[in-house]
Amino acid sequence: MKMLSITINTIKLTFKNKTVFFMQILFPIVLIFVFGIILNGTMNKSKNFKDVKIGYYSAENKDMNNEFNEIKRQGIKLGMKFYEEKKESGIKKVEDGKYTCFIEIKNSEINMYKSDKDEFKTSLVESLMKTFIQRYNAIFKIASVNPKALGNINLKSINMSLVNDISINGKGAPGSMDYYAVTMLTYIMMFSLLNGFTTMSKRKQITNRIICSPVRNSDVICGKILGDIVFSAMQILILILFSKFVFKAYFGEHILAVFLIVLAEAAVAISIGISIGLMDKNYDEINTQFVAVSMVIGFLGGSYFPVKYMGKTFQMVANISPIKLINDAVFNVIYENNFVMAFRAIGICSVVCIMFIIITSIFYERRVF
Secondary structure, eight states: OHHHHHHHHHHHHHHHOHHHHIIIIIHHHHHHHHHHHHTHHHHHGGGSOTTOEEEEEEOSOHHHHHHHHHHHHHHHHHTOEEEEOOHHHHHHHHHTTSSSEEEEEOSSOEEEEEOSSOHHHHHHHHHHHHHHHHHHHHHHHHHHHOGGGGGGSOTTHHHHHHHHHHHHHTTSSOOHHHHHHHHHHHHHHTTHHHHHHHHHHTOHHHHHHHHHSSOOHHHHHHHHHHHHHHHHHHHHHHHHHHHHHTSOOOOTTOHHHHHHHHHHHHHHHHHHHHHHHTTTOOHHHHHHHHHHHHHHHHHHHTSSSOGGGSOHHHHHHHTTOHHHHHHHHHHHHHHHOOOHHHHHHHHHHHHHHHHHHHHHHHHOOGGGO
């Protein structure tokens, strides 16, 4: 109960702080809008598909060629270009970077040879071909074992699934508004550190009254962390919903997972901020230093520009940025439905957060308040 009272009190005090409300809710909305509009043309050029060139070789197979022609029509509508080639020359052009990929259509299977030079373009073609390849490989395996079973398979239904895949593939990579809705959200969550710092450093009179009561250090610390986390959860929810419904930013089909990843980031920042706040440091000094550090971390983490466009050396250096881990995890969930990095990010954040809570509870006596 005591910890809950401290949590509620912390939430109330945070909402009363107009500066916090402006900087952490209104300011990121402005940033998303400004970056999204200004860099719209630059980032969305990658979504017009005009640089995607596909080589293919098709053996004589009427049913398969009819379906592949449907694939070609849909790809051409998106701006892709298809070139019929022999296998050897087609693969050579993939190796030379002239083709994004080469597709070989045989009587019993479909093979796709892709280039690693441009992962984005390759992912577009993979998304386009995925349903087609998997379904037809399965059909030919069935035919080799039990040809009569093919009568139960509706081949015409493939067209609809292909159209759906193409539609989804329109979000195969984020547009500027999609991108900055995520990166500005994760960037501003770093500033939750200042919330944690303020909770302990600027409200000492309130904290001292708590200390005078029979309350354990751990209850005080955990109560304040929970209070700031609840505020951050509200903040994240507001920013996601505003970006989604006002800016039409894309957050995929797993918004809850996105929410939890960013909340885990906020929890770490808060726990670190509370630890710093207990050291009785000057707020203005900490604020100045943190803003400088956060700009570097944000830059390396891709908050301002996508890291994948910055060269291999920069990409290697960028791995030191914790915000890159969060951004990568979020984008993997949104655009690839891949939760591996999400679990990793949440796990690391949870461990770091618990570690700071334990260290702070053990090593700081009540007199520091």
